[in-house]
Amino acid sequence: MSSLNALLHKELRENIRNFKMYWIPIVFVIFGILEPISNHFLPEIMKSVGNLPEGADLVWPEFRGEDIFVSLMGQYQLIGILVIILAFMGSISGERKTGTATLLYVRPMSFSQYFLSKWIVVNAIVLASMWLGFFAAWYYIQILFNSVAAGEVFAFLGTYSLWLVFAVTVVLAFSACMSTGGAAGLSILVLLVFQVIDGILGTYWTVSPWKLSTYASNVFGASDGQSAYWMSVGLTAILIIVLVFFGMYMAKKNAAKTLV
Template identity: 30%
Template sequence: MNNFNVLMKKEFVQMVREFKVIWLPLVFIFLGITQPVVSHYLPSILKALGGAQGITIDPSMAAQQGGEVLASTLAAQFDQLGVIIIAISMMGVLQTDKVNGMLAFILTRPVTVVSYIGGKIIANYIFVACSVVLGYLISYVYVNLLFTNVNFVDAIIASLFYLLWVLFMVSFTTMISTIFNSQGIIALISIVFLLGCRIVLGLSSLTDYLNPASMSKQAMEVLITGAVNPSVIWNVLVVLIWIVLTIVVTVFWISGKRFNNE
């Protein structure tokens, strides 16, 4: 447990050195503010700039419910630019240790691979989750100010579902960072795969059950309808299985010391 705590502290110190503790929360605060503000003022802006040229303003844009706007924050902001930002912030989580020899050094000490990987994933997940929640709360406040109020319990349930999707993003990017040495390749594979999961969401009920991004869809449904889909339990189980698989692959890859043979 002492080794685990030391590894956790090492990760947080590294985040401070990279100024990640500043820019990542600010990015998600910006994303959280953008959707409700744009949704509220866009009809007025279009009317002022282009109304005289025949642009038709859909009245439903200004009549959106708060839950719909908060759900669109997840879909249009967090699941697009947010995914890219998370992948970029995580691309060097293990690759840096491999390149500078820190990984080999740590594993020659009385530190288990499970503790090392656990410290990496948990520390980074706590930080990324806090950044996402901060942006989500800011968006929640703006939605309640500019649109109809969103039930706080529904917002909490939706955030818990979404954070499970965030955990998969962190564990998957950590796995890719373990396998590859180039940060560019790590970021590219992570972004393409994670955005791909989000893009194919909704194409088929079967693929939705197997798609880790389904937790994002479940979160949006809670915000829009105010009810939890009965199928969510299966989505949760599948996502947890995917997370465990990514962690197992990461542990076995490092245990095999393949990073020394690249």
């Protein structure tokens, strides 16, 4: 346990030094603030700069606060996932390439603790950033739109948090398995391309980690498909555990590839 604590402190210091502890939350919070504000003022902006013919009028849908949460999640599904991939694709492979990992491998530590320390710290950064972003959005939603029930918001955030833990685990497992470029490419394939495929063909199945964002948005209204929801949650949790053990194994197996 002392080795894990030491590795956790090392990861925290490293993410503070490379500013990931700061700029990732800032990115999520900025999008969280911009989403409700831009949706509230967009009709007025379009009227003032839209160069519409005289007498023409744009009819905008009445957005609810729940719609803004779902819209913000859509932003995080693309930009947020890209931020996670770009920020952490070299977490393990980068240390092998630069030889930094040599300083760790000569110490009495287990590769399971090495991988877990990164998994815990990265998840803490990503989840804290996401929650801060949604809380910032919630504040402006309460002011500019309608009040959204706290129970629904926390159920929404809890479901979406599991998806982000899955995304982080995928990135770190691929980083342990291959080079930084390969980890980036496969992470984009699994987290973004498969997401598009699920959106196009997903009507043929109801249980999938890529369905979690849909089930999260259903918290704000639709209540059907609870069995499929819980099966998707269970499947995602199992895949996370499998990927964690896979990442531990690959981190140990590829230790010999570390440059000295």
